[in-house]
Amino acid sequence: MSEYILEMKQISKEFTGVKALSDVNFKVEKGEIHCLVGENGAGKSTLMKVLSGVYPFGTYEGDILFEGTVQQFNKINDSVKAGIAIIYQELALFPDLTVYENIFAGNEVKNSGIVDWNRTIVEANKMLNKVNLDVNPETLVKDLGVGKRQLIEIAKALSKDVKLLILDEPTAALNENDSENLLELLGELKKQGITCIMISHKLKEVIAIADKATVLRDGQTICTLDASKGEVTESLIIKNMVGREIDDIYPKRSKKTFGEKVLELYNWSAYDSKLGRQVVKNANLHVKQGEIIGLAGLMGAGRTELALSIFGNAKSYKLDGDLVIDGISTALNHPNDAIKAGIAYVTEDRKGDGLFLIQDIKNNISVANLYGISKNGVVNQNEEIKVADEYKNSLHIKASSLEQVVGNLSGGNQQKVSLGKWLFVGPKLLILDEPTRGIDVGAKFEIYSVMNKLIDQGLSIIMISSELGEVLGMSDRVYVMAQGEIKGELQIEDADQEKIMQLATL
Template identity: 60%
Template structure:
């Protein structure tokens, strides 16, 4: 029987007005990959922050035992000294520094205050080799993709002689190939005897790599499953997470599609810094009233760049082409004009671009439509409260109060706030860029229902997603992009993953 490397006993953690964890128990064996599953807000990340010392001893109750010794971590440095290293969902790399500088930041190889760059470079090369990267240690982190940045984070963990690696949503921002590489690396580390805890909403990945799964719900431990012995399936995990069977991942909808009312024709966009690099090449798309139109493509295909350039030219230079709404040509020269003419854009980065995390829910919901709650440039606070309470109820945002800071909520509830903000602006066209990234299956279903309601109300939806099953389950029609161009267009009836992948890897369709 495998030895227990980590045991967390009766962990309870409270925030003002919220009990985030209540008597949570977790056991991790040496050399296993242990998955932590649960809906957004179930307490997964909070539990890992307790373990790693982000929430110091004394701010919670309960015991942590690592290698049979009681631990009372006051900070991350103390947990890292024992070999417990956490990689958060938001990567903690500094883009302007080199790979080597990032890996040894705060852990510099130095003598008398002088860094030994020769040894630093040599050790960086060794670490990069372990994670399968061939980049130079002197390469700036800003010059490599998100998938490679995730591997740099793992190399950084290895530099600290990691014994228990914690990964919080490690593949949330990765494409399928990068996700596959990372999971294979985890399995390789497991062969070498490393223990790992992985938090992920991608249940197919959990099913593939995990040996054990602990499920949390509403801050409590529900059960721990042995993947092989208990014959674990995705449906079994979902039942534990949400407390019921979720027979359909996508809510049923009978489309009521009207006439074409929004078109983008011959759209060209150049890179904002490299003016000779064409990012979007002669793209033409259309949306009908009540239609959910998807955009599929691999990372770097130009999907987000297309969306942002249409939304008030918030990305790119030398933009050419035409936009038509209700048959008339319109100009969206800035974000304000786009909003005023009935367009909304839910960013893929809800924390960076979608919300002001330090502001409360009330302020975030009304932020894009202050004119609706103002008179002669003076905010009507009572009206603002009424609007926030209405959307809190309508979108079932789980929070003690509309005065709760947005940054304190789970990812699913943050996404509902972003959607509330844009629904309140009463758009005709809503662009959704990765609307369910990093969100659990239960919250996804609620967001899908909101999207369907908007379509049934006659709105036009443009939905970008890296998850092909999501596009297939939600969209009436799907455009496929590669290298900044449209390479295919398929209806719901003819669409399947194989066909989409074929278009995602082919060259531009020449007209």
């Protein structure tokens, strides 16, 4: 009989009358990598917060058995003492402290009650070796990239003699190389006897690493798929996640007809004075009406910087070259200029830059175009409700009402609100920066369908994406960037992942 390190039996959890979890059963064998998948709002993170003590004993129904013993975790420290560590998507490190201080924060190495810093550095090096991270432990965390910070979080967990490591969307903000390194590390930790639970929307990663995958839908356990039986496949996972089969993840457009050039860039460069270097170098690019342009490249290639330089130079770069809109050479000195010229930009960081998380849906949708619902400087609240309701319905935003606070929505629904906000300004060119980052496959399909609908209505789209499948599945042409330069242009019928990666690593 298999030895289960974790059993969660008939777990139910309610929030103000809404049942987030309903009789969930979840079992994890010792020493396996078990992926937890489901659409946003399915209950994955809620289940892990119940396990880790964020939602303490007594606030949920059901039993948690860890190593065969019923547990009553009243706070996170209780689960940590039992050997459970959870790493969230938003890393909890202190940027102005050193690597070794972060690894042992709250778990200091002491001698007679006094922190032994020399021994702390020695022990930190041991933890860094375990995660295959070659950095000086005296380096400040703020001087490291996201991939290395993620490994420091894991090193921090290992320093507490972790038995069960939980990772919530660990590769969401990582490039492909860092993601591969992290997955390899999880395989090595498995060999060391550490059990891992990984929440992920990236099905290719799930398929590559999972021994088993449990699917949640609408707060309920749907099934557990076993890789040894050939069950952990994209089609089976999707079917169980969304309750239906998605034969084609990337919906096809009924027709592809392109008009005149909407945007042209000639020898376009952007210099960042804060960094002291050019972030965009001599870019030549054009977008036609009714066209989706994919902008591919590795993290740091300059794709977002290019987008920001087009969108009214939002970062105040020193610009050079020509920007042409509808055949007319144009200077856009502020995002307001870009909006008036018909350009909108949906940021990759919807929580940090794209939305007001403490405000409701209608306020977020209207904020970029208050002039459109105002008269004599006064906002017409009835008109605001009407507009917000139209976008809520057309974009299929799942919410109890227009007054629901955006911070309480799932990632996919937040992204739809962000999209609605920019569609309300009436753009002809929409720049989408990582439009499906951190959202599930069902919500992705809905975003793709909206994109196709907008293109059919005559809009043009520049889509920045780190997912090569997304670039190939949705684009009409692809520009590939590396080190601030456009290294090549590919017609979609000639493009494949190998060609894109060759250009991206030039």
